Amino acid sequence: MAEPIRVLVVDDHPVVRQGLRTFLDVQEGIAVVGEAEDGAACLTEAERLHPDVVLLDLRMPGTDGVAALRGLHELDTPPRVLVITSFTEPTAVLPAVRAGAAGYVYKDVDPPALAAAIRAVHAGHVLLHPDVARLLAAGDAPPVAPTLTTREREVLIEVARGRSNREIAKALAVSEKTVKTHVSAILGKLDVQDRTQAALYAVRTGLV
Amino acid sequence: MAEPIRVLVVDDHPVVRQGLRTFLDVQEGIAVVGEAEDGAACLTEAERLHPDVVLLDLRMPGTDGVAALRGLHELDTPPRVLVITSFTEPTAVLPAVRAGAAGYVYKDVDPPALAAAIRAVHAGHVLLHPDVARLLAAGDAPPVAPTLTTREREVLIEVARGRSNREIAKALAVSEKTVKTHVSAILGKLDVQDRTQAALYAVRTGLV
DNA sequence: TCGGGCCGCGGACCTAGGTCCAAAGACCGA
DNA sequence: TCGGTCTTTGGACCTAGGTCCGCGGCCCGA
Numbered sequence: 001m002a003e004p005i006r007v008l009v010v011d012d013h014p015v016v017r018q019g020l021r022t023f024l025d026v027q028e029g030i031a032v033v034g035e036a037e038d039g040a041a042c043l044t045e046a047e048r049l050h051p052d053v054v055l056l057d058l059r060m061p062g063t064d065g066v067a068a069l070r071g072l073h074e075l076d077t078p079p080r081v082l083v084i085t086s087f088t089e090p091t092a093v094l095p096a097v098r099a100g101a102a103g104y105v106y107k108d109v110d111p112p113a114l115a116a117a118i119r120a121v122h123a124g125h126v127l128l129h130p131d132v133a134r135l136l137a138a139g140d141a142p143p144v145a146p147t148l149t150t151r152e153r154e155v156l157i158e159v160a161r162g163r164s165n166r167e168i169a170k171a172l173a174v175s176e177k178t179v180k181t182h183v184s185a186i187l188g189k190l191d192v193q194d195r196t197q198a199a200l201y202a203v204r205t206g207l208v
Numbered sequence: 209m210a211e212p213i214r215v216l217v218v219d220d221h222p223v224v225r226q227g228l229r230t231f232l233d234v235q236e237g238i239a240v241v242g243e244a245e246d247g248a249a250c251l252t253e254a255e256r257l258h259p260d261v262v263l264l265d266l267r268m269p270g271t272d273g274v275a276a277l278r279g280l281h282e283l284d285t286p287p288r289v290l291v292i293t294s295f296t297e298p299t300a301v302l303p304a305v306r307a308g309a310a311g312y313v314y315k316d317v318d319p320p321a322l323a324a325a326i327r328a329v330h331a332g333h334v335l336l337h338p339d340v341a342r343l344l345a346a347g348d349a350p351p352v353a354p355t356l357t358t359r360e361r362e363v364l365i366e367v368a369r370g371r372s373n374r375e376i377a378k379a380l381a382v383s384e385k386t387v388k389t390h391v392s393a394i395l396g397k398l399d400v401q402d403r404t405q406a407a408l409y410a411v412r413t414g415l416v
Numbered sequence: 417t418c419g420g421g422c423c424g425c426g427g428a429c430c431t432a433g434g435t436c437c438a439a440a441g442a443c444c445g446a
Numbered sequence: 447t448c449g450g451t452c453t454t455t456g457g458a459c460c461t462a463g464g465t466c467c468g469c470g471g472c473c474c475g476a
Contacts, residue, residue: 013315019227107221149422162405165463176462178424184464194432195463196404197370203411357452373433384432386454392434402462403433 004031005122008051008079010042010068011035012059016107020055020084023111030118039068046072051079053122056101058085069101080121084109103127148189153207155182159195160202212239213330216259216287218250218276219243220267224315228263228292231319238326247276254280259287261330264309266293277309288329292317311335356397361415363390367403368410 009020009032021032034049036042046054054072069081082103103121105114120127148156158168165183169176183195192198202208217228217240229240242257244250254262262280277289290311311329313322328335356364366376373391377384391403400406410416 013224013227014318015224015227015231015315016221017227018230018319019221019223019225022226022230023223107223110222111226151423159404160408162400162402162408164401174423175425177426180462180464181424184466187464192370193372194370196367196407199404200368200370200407200411203408359453382453383455385456388432388434389454392436395434 004029005053005118006031006033006049006051007118008032008034008036008042008045008049008054010037010039010054011057011084012037016057020114023114024118027111027115030115039071042068043071043075046079047075050077053118054079054081055118056081056083058083080124082117082121082127084114148186152182152186152189155179156186156198156202157208159183159186160199160208162199212237213261213326214239214241214257214259215326216240216242216244216250216253216257216262218245218247218262219265219292220245224265228322231322232326235319235323238323247279250276251279251283254287255283258285261326262287262289263326264289264291266291288332290325290329290335292322356394360390360394360397363387364394364406364410365416367391367394368407368416370407 007024007030009017009024011017011020014037017035017037021035024030024032033051034045036045042054042056045051056069056072069083072078072081080102082105083101084105084107103117105117105127109117117127154172155168158171163171165176165179169179172179183198186198187194190198190201192201215232215238217225217232219225219228222245225243225245229243232238232240241259242253244253250262250264253259264277264280277291280286280289288310290313291309292313292315311325313325313335317325325335362380363376366379371379373384373387377387380387391406394406395402398406398409400409
């Protein structure tokens, strides 16, 4: 165990970063070499430090976690990425997995399990939370995350803010009829019954 | 500074507890004497350890954070309670303040600010996040958190799960008409326009 | 250049969601 | 015991939200 696993911790909360660092510093063979508080900092730090593993929180202000994930993969020496988040929503994790996450654990893992996860990911394994793995294996639910068009995503965001069709129409400068069409398409793609469920879906997946 | 301030850390995430502990242990005059992961443990630990200050996360599985807060105040030597949470929603904090929280800070505070907050609270001050203070001072918005009846709360929870009135009626074993009445009352009390906004409100305030 | 998806729109239509008014029984504290 | 709140329900009513079908324009990749 000459070379410790070099880890970059990315989370917007200083408290969480400190907690992770403290946990990991006492682990054999794991060294936290840096921290970042958002997606942008994550990329610059990763480029500078060449960590082996990036511990990435999906929910961050500013840059989208998934976008950061994709950015990491475009580096010269792409690190392995272990997503650590509080979303228990399977639909939120699928995009991450598809974007190249090597692992996905919930934020309430205990320290030994987290260390084990990091080692596993570093060793090249793909490590998923049991719930997630089951979902992927079963292939139930829409096998891949529903793919909304950009316009639909814009509409969904408005819906998730509690806006009415009329308000959305005004905001996007289109007719109310058009908004209805988009909403209808969204409901179909997300496989939900009404706008309330769609709004809930949006917040669960971190869209808002 | 002979006697350090004795602090009990309450949060359901081990990572966050560790982070807080590490932050505070390096602070002069502050000693973390215990941790708890939920409301029940919080009460037993508080009774056992008699901490000066309890750092309390409002969002916890199982016991409600506010309920724990109330429980703390019924102890023989009630500790000062500093609520630390990630809710930015003013409506979520008001109940906490009314339940006797001596302070309210957001989870993204930096370590020195947190230590200062603990000292201030221990000194008997009431310390609120600027946003919260402004809200209380201005007295805008409904001056106190809207007070739903238990039945209304039950209905709201169902709404926040994306259920239709018909489904809620079936679940609660009442007529759809009754559900409508409750929903209408809820909308009025929360001052929102429709069920979607009500559902969003519920998730923001941590009701679900 | 020929689809095919995306976007914007219209019409007709149905229904869930919400509002207002009213009322009766249960429960509870003054 | 009396008044107030909670819970339940009814009726009548209006409208936002959604669905289905169809159309035209735009842009992009095969």
